[in-house]
Each structure stands twice: as C-alpha cells, then as structure tokens.
Amino acid sequence: xxxxxxxxxxxxxxxxxxxxxxxxxxxxxxxxxxxxxxxxxxxxxxxxxxxxxxxxxxxxxxxxxxxxxxxxxxxxxxxxx
Numbered sequence: 001x002x003x004x005x006x007x008x009x010x011x012x013x014x015x016x017x018x019x020x021x022x023x024x025x026x027x028x029x030x031x032x033x034x035x036x037x038x039x040x041x042x043x044x045x046x047x048x049x050x051x052x053x054x055x056x057x058x059x060x061x062x063x064x065x066x067x068x069x070x071x072x073x074x075x076x077x078x079x080x081x
Contacts, residue, residue, distance in 0.1 A: 006038040013047075020077070025053025029062065040066065044073075057081030 001008045012031040018024070028050035032043040044062040051058035060077030 004037060007036050009034045020055060020058070021079075023054035023079075025051060025055030025058075027051045027055050027058050031064075042066075046077075055079075 010031070010033050014029045014031065015026055016029060017026045028047040030045050030047055032045075034041045042064045044064050046058065046060050046062060048059070057080040058077060059080055060075055062076075063074040065072045065074065
C-alpha cells in the first residue's frame with residue numbers, strides 16, 4: 001500500500017496442484033500487480049519449466065479478469081513433451 005488511497009503493488013508465487021487435460025501434477029504461477037488510484041494492471045505468468053509429474057513440459061499464457069469484484073482465470077496451454 002502507499003500513502004495514496006487505492007494505490008498499491010503486490011507479487012505472489014503460487015504453486016498449483018491438480019489435474020489438467022486428464023494429467024496429474026503441478027505447476028507454478030507468478031503474479032505481479034499494481035494499482036494506481038484504483039486502475040489495475042495485472043500480470044500472471046506460468047513459470048517456465050515449472051510443470052511436474054504428468055504436467056512436465058507445460059507451457060502457456062494466463063490472464064486474470066476482474067468483474068464485479070470477482071477474479072476469473074483464463075489459461076491457454078499446451079504440452080511440449
């Protein structure tokens with residue numbers, strides 16, 4: 001948070017466990033966000049080579065959409081191996 005109302009920044013590393021396209025494993029996402037007087041900028045990236053288990057070789061792009069205060073994740077992906 002900053003001294004200016006509704007201005008802030010954050011960084012998050014998130015490890016995701018589960019299944020994707022019928023494959024079990026994990027991968028890691030990195031979030032980076034800023035807010036300038038309420039105007040949002042969000043970046044969410046799949047960390048390269050972070051796929052493990054059956055998700056090894058996972059690549060892709062991600063996006064966060066905020067609607068009515070709720071966060072929705074989009075994920076376009078493919079397996080390189």
